[in-house]
Amino acid sequence: MSVRGRQTLALNKRALQQNLARVEKALPENNNQAPVVSCGKPAAGNVVRIVDPGSRQALGEGRIGEIWLDGPSKGGGYWHRPDVTAEVFGARIAGDDHHTYLRTGDLGFLYEGELFVCGRTKDLIIVRGVNCYPSDIEAIVGQDAHVRDGCVAAFSVERDEGEVPVVVAEVRDGQALPDAHALARAIRRHCHIDPNTILFVPAHSIPKTTSGKIRRAQTRKLWLDGKLPVVASYTHQIPEAPDAAAGPLERFHHLIESYDLTGQEDCSFADLGIDSLALAELRADLQALLAEHGAGAVAEEVNARLLQRLTVAEFFRLMRQFGSGSGECGQPLHALRQALDQISADYDEYEATQMRADAQLPLPALPPARTGAPSDILLTGATGFLGPFLLASLLGQTSYTLHALVRATDAAHGLDRIVASLRRARLWSPALEAEVRARVRILCGDLAEPRLGVGEAEFQRLAEGIDTIVHNGALVNYVRTYDALRPANVAGTWELLRLAMTAHRKTFHLVSSTFIYGWSTKPVVGESYANAEMSGLDFGYSQTKWVAEQLALAAQRQGLDVRIYRPSLISPTSAGFGSQDDILVRLTAFMIEHGVAVSALNQISLLPADLIADHIVALMGLPAETVCGHVFNMTADGYYNLMNITRLLSERYGYRFTYYDIPSFAEQLNVRCAPRDPLYPLVDFLTRSSDKIAAMRDKRYDNTQYRRARALAGVRLREPSLTDTVDDLVRFLRDARLITDETEDTQSIA
Secondary structure, eight states, rough: OSSSOOOEEEEEEETTTTBBOOOSSSOOTTTTTTEEEEEOOTTTTTTEEEOOOOOOOBTTTTBBBBEEEESOOOOOOTTOOHHHHHHHHHHHOOTTTTBBBEEEEEEEEEEEEEEEEEEEGGOOOEEEEEEOHHHHHHHHHTTSTTEEEHHHHHHHEEEEEEEEEEEEEEETTTTTTOOHHHHHHHHHHHSSOOSEEEEOOOOOOSSOOOOOOOOSHHHHHHTTTTSOOEEEEEEOOOOOOOTTTTTTTHHHHHHHHHOOOOOOOOOOSTTTOOHHHHHHHHHHHHHHHHHTTHHHHHHHOOOHHHHHHBBBBHHHHHHHHHTTTOOGGGHHHHHHHHHHHHHHHHHHHHHHHHHHTTTTOOOOOOBBOOOOOOOEEEEEETSSSSHHHHHHHHHHHHOOOEEEEEEOSSSHHHHHHHHHHHTTOOOOOOOHHHHHHHHEEEEEOOSSSSGGGGGGGHHHHHHHHOEEEOOOOOOOOOOOOHHHHHHHIIIIHHHHHHHSSSSSOEEEEOOGGGGGGGGGOOOOOOTTTOOOOOOOOSSSHHHHHHHHHHHHHHHHHHTEEEEEEEEOOEEEETTTTTTTHHHHHHHHHHHHHHTEEEEOBBBBOOEEHHHHHHHHHHTTTTTTGOOSEEEEEEEEOOOOBBBHHHHHHHHHOOOEEEEEEEEHHHHHHHHHHOOSSSTTHHHHHHHHHHHHHHHHOEEOOOOOHHHHHEEEEHHHHHHHHHHHHHHHHHHHHHHHTTTTTHHHTTTTOO
16 A cells, blocks of 8 residues: 555444445534544555455445455465465455455455555444444543553454444553443444443453454453453443333433433534434434324424524423423423424524525625636536536536645645546546646635635635636535535635635636525526525525525626526436435435335426536536526426336336325325435425425426527537436436345336
8 A cells, every 4th residue: 555545534434334435525523423544545556456255246436345455465375275375365356257366354445546444354243233343442442541542352242132242441440440331322322332241351451462453352252261350340231211101201311311412411412413314313203202292293393403403401491391291271382382483483583694694795896807818717516426527527628727626635635536536427537537637736625614725825826826616516415504504505605706806807607506496386487586585495505505696696796707507406327326415316215115106296307417517518618798697597408297207117117106195205204214214314304395395386497598508509408318317317226225136126127
């Protein structure tokens, strides 16, 4: 490997437990993230493959498996042990009879060309199908001041109930022991498993190698043989649920303890580090408990937005009010609902006030234009979903030098990230990589930071050197609030507009979204309509995209050349690349898995990422005086709805669906959707929005200016057929394993 790795990644722990390396970019830090450090790139002449040790199938980027190596540094084998040599040094990947590899026994994954090691295959702890790495548990326990540094061993043993984790820790002083219950809670919080046993032993009880590494297998054997000198031990006891006759307060306290909370925390559930999935689980638990105690109507008020607004202490003050007794005429319940309604109303008013203020953030006076032909473009969001296609289109359709704002440790790392994103998008070729390395300049920064995270001097240098800005970067999340998304989506746009109006004026291209329309019930939403009345904007992503667009329109009114591109839903490409975070991708996977579909006539617009990017770049090249309007609804020309998609899924792939109207489908979501479903974190969002979605049945997109501009630019006029779009969607769902093998077996492909 190279001398050192460039990256430290934050991985989603729940995905990690399923052997998936899901990188959480730009999300707030939370307890469901695990940091991993890169080992660097393979040295020249060496090959690193990630392989499923069971099937011996090669795994793609972001999949965790056994690390297999080949190259000049690979040894010849074990002395006089031909069988083991063949197994370890002569391993073959299924379908490849021409190469042999060394099986390292290490687990890891490749990301952006760099190797990340997770642990050893033989040490992996698997509890109820959840993977846990001993090093993660050991690191948590090792943080306790009473535990000796580097002297913790975690392993698993078999019990009647299955595999269970055991932790052995050397203590500094046998008279001053760690709090075993606190350690167990910390392990549960960070690793999502309960340790069966925690053992405290004297110094030098845990065997180590000559290089100081923990011998986990030998420690396990010593304990099973009764040869460990145990000072004290802890055994996990499953807490008894409150008695059926227990009151609401006791039940709520039991629930909150299961989330390792006290009920006194002076911050929101999200601020505590609870990720969107855990937030959805907590919401479901709280709603069920309220309904169980006769407060079903109030349960509907407890949603993910509320849990991000209230502090934990505030929430439990309200619960104490509810649990104080039914009172006369149901007063406590009525008072609780009134309190929740008032909190929501107050926060809605705060958000609206903040949005209006942000939409009027001051911009510099318009500077003069620079003479001469443009030569340099700044691009944001180059490593996201649409970004690689925009970058490839800019390189292919223009001769500009591109400056890419990338979160990176240095310029070389930034270039590697861009090349890796092109590979993920299945765009890579040697020629394209050569173009990237010749024409792309890396700007190490962050949209969410003041002055884009580059500092005042670099900001000024950039202002003087570039001619055009293509702003594509944004944080897409349907659960987080306006405040959470504001730094990247609003403040970042404002900084870029300031950049566009510093030194000399620059053309500003904003990739916006049809979500700026909110839950509009207008029969036709045209390109000139910007929802100035701020109607129907009730979730963070739509709110921040609306404010970003308002800022761009304000700059346009000052005389800046601004063009706004509003895609609707961006679908997977014909090469099979898509986004697992896309709402329609998640919804389609859920419908296929559960055999349910929604009977709705709402217009759906799907255009693939590569076509969207090609069209944006083509429209960028049109002279300002030839463009009739500067806002483009990048939507499909023809009308179709979700039922057209599910019918094609049935006709072409044999998937069977039971159809429900929108309110009934929302009920099915709540009954069927489980934490393992990618759609689960969005159940609250979809349920809360179901009436608004139903009310938009007759809304249609007008994309007249987009069609006219396409004709002027001479680009591909027709989008793929809906049949092709559905085929590409299914191909991506399979490749991403968002639909199970059992589901695929039911297909009868036409």
